[in-house]
Amino acid sequence: MTGGTLPAAHAAIQLAEVQFRWQARTPLVVDIPQLAVAAGERLFLRGPSGSGKSTLLALLGGVVTPQHGTVEVLGQPLHRLGGARRDAFRADYIGYIFQMFNLIPYLSVLDNVLLPCRFSRRRAERVAARGDAHAEARRLLERLGLGGALPARAATELSVGQQQRVAAARALLGGPELIIADEPTSALDADHRAAFVELLLAECAALGSTLVFVSHDRALEPLFHRALCLTELNRAGTAAAQP
Amino acid sequence: MTILSLTLRSLLNRRYTALLTIVAIALSTALLLGVERLRVEARAGFAHTISGTDLVVGARSGQVQLLLYAIFRLGNPTSNMRWDSYRDIARHPAVAWSVPLMLGDAHRGFRVLGTTPEYFTHYRYGRGRTLEFAAGRPFADVFDAVLGADVARQLGYALGHDLVISHGTGAVSFVQHDALPFRVVGILAQTGTPVDRTIHVGLAGIEAVHLGWEGGAAPRHAPTAAAVRAMELTPQAISAALLGLESRLALFGLQREIQDYAREPLTAVIPGVALQELWDLMGVAERALLAISACVVGVGLLGMLTAILSGLNERRREMAILRAVGARPLQVFALLMSEALLLALLGTTLGVLLLYGALWLGRPLIEAQWGLYLAIGPLALREWAVLALILGTATLMGAVPGYRAYRYSLADGLTVRV
């Protein structure tokens, strides 16, 4: 199954002939001939460790640029932008959820959620357009089941499941166009997994954001529009180990 | 502002380590500033002790030594100069005024100075300030005494009080001149010089006290006060003399004449010059002390650097998160540099507070012990520069972990090999 192509106007993500290696003279880690994700699509990316998924996410987030090929996110040619512009782009348009340890330990839950607004004026403005930033953050947290006294507590006082939901709230604040989730449910137990994903999907649908969800839990696959297997997508394959 | 508030919260999270670092920097800053202050104040204190006296003359001895015991009441004269020599020199046409000084006795630890009433008019201190009386008048009778301000205050003496002079300069003497007590007739106003800790009596008074002591031991039968007053009490020898000249250009000439005086080996000291020699002597020790203090500050800052660097590895995750929400690598760099700056800022501020606290507490003690008055004024320009230098160094040091964090966040990207 290939990534496919889409007319530019509808593509949130468009990769073509992308090749990437971390260091010269090491094998390619990512070699993707094609990948297209539509705007508003919710994509499930399946792949074991070593299949290059972290690197792919780094490329999508603009953290690194490929040595060959084009990476277009939300119409922006990331492969041609400088480091500072890519950082700014990421701050403005992308929300990121890690597998674990998502939160800054010395900030409160609320301050963690509000972090993107500190680094991106666009996100701050979009939040402000809906009202007060704090209120908006609380609203999001409540939608994710974290209301009450929780927002004021220190991030370290929460359970893993709660922390993941806070991370989701942070990624969603200000309605960024693209949400990237890197195995967000791996640290959760089975009961909470489905609940988390459903919440996340519901919010993305409400905001109209594109979601790229990476996981090896196939049980979640049906909840998504499309599922891709990274080993089939990435010619560099399973052998490529991360540097 | 974002970076600064993040830094603040981050430090609060590690408050115990941060506090230790701050205290280390504070102590070293206080030490450096304190050493410098003490040096400057000591010099000012010495310089302010005497003014307007052109030459100090005494039996042959080192310049600094003569100055120290004659003016600062530190140390003891090894021998005296003859009264005849003093009279001879006082009569010299170049000399405008002269005041003889006789030292060697004490009362409860305070030195007794035998001199003439001219002392109160000719002795100057600070920038030409004269001695003033807070109460009473100069001595006139053989047994009159004038107290320095500290003597009166610490011993609780008032006008009319009786006191007994002991032989020697100890606080306690086993031989008192009980038979002939002195009476307080005057108390001087505060000067901030060794004058405050001195008891002044006439030369005749000192002679009276030593009547019958020629054998070096106490006399069996002491004369009565009335009998003493009737005696001829011109001294045979004095410890030193202060001279004022008609014109200061004659200074070198007269100094040379006195040094070459045929009848007795004498030393004539120009106070300003002797003080400068004293400071040159102390200069080496002062500079060494300053260098050591500077090193202590360096150690304190290195401690800060170590603390920040050692915690860096655990914070790679934190930096990846910040990168993910849009922080640029340079912002991560700034985060760590501002941490060093903030620690140093808090440290130096606390250090200045410690300094003033120590000065405030220590001032009365130092004054009582050494007669050194420490002015507690605001920070001088140079002290501000030293503080700014400490802050600057700390910030530069912060560039080291800053750079490492910068490299980490570039290499780690959004994933971290924790």
Next chain:
Amino acid sequence: MKALLLLFTALLLLACSDDTTTPAALPPQQPAVDLSHALKLEWYELVPQDWQPEAAFDGLGLESMEDDDPRVQEMMARVRKEWDQAPVIAALDGLLVKLPGFVVPLEGDGRSVDTFILVPYYGACVHVPPPPANQTVYVTSKEGGQVRGLFDTVWVIGKLRAVAQSTPMAQAGYTIEALRVEPFE
């Protein structure tokens, strides 16, 4: 970055300097006396052409005597007397001059010296008699120039007074009311 480094260096130099005066006590600006017109003097110019200090030694035969010979003392006393009356050049009185020399401090406050005697040579040793009166200058300085201390070399710029005859008010000799005292480079 460069600006920061420069600032850092400047602070370092300032901190290491010996200047500990506070900025608050800036002296009031003098009415503009143009110091660049000060006449630069050499020490020999303070001595009248026809007066030779060495002349006092003529015929005394000092070279053949030991230092501690009592006759030496007597003769030195005589020489001293003559040198104390060393004449001044009246024409120099009232001039704005600039004179370099070594400082013998008299009054100060530990940071700066505001009254001193300026001499033409370094140190004073027992074998050589102190300079004659017209080779010493009594200097007062309101600002207390940054003279660090004994035998510092400075330029003194100010109004020179040359008094020929001793009066009850002033002795014969040179005095300068210094407008500026600068280190000698």
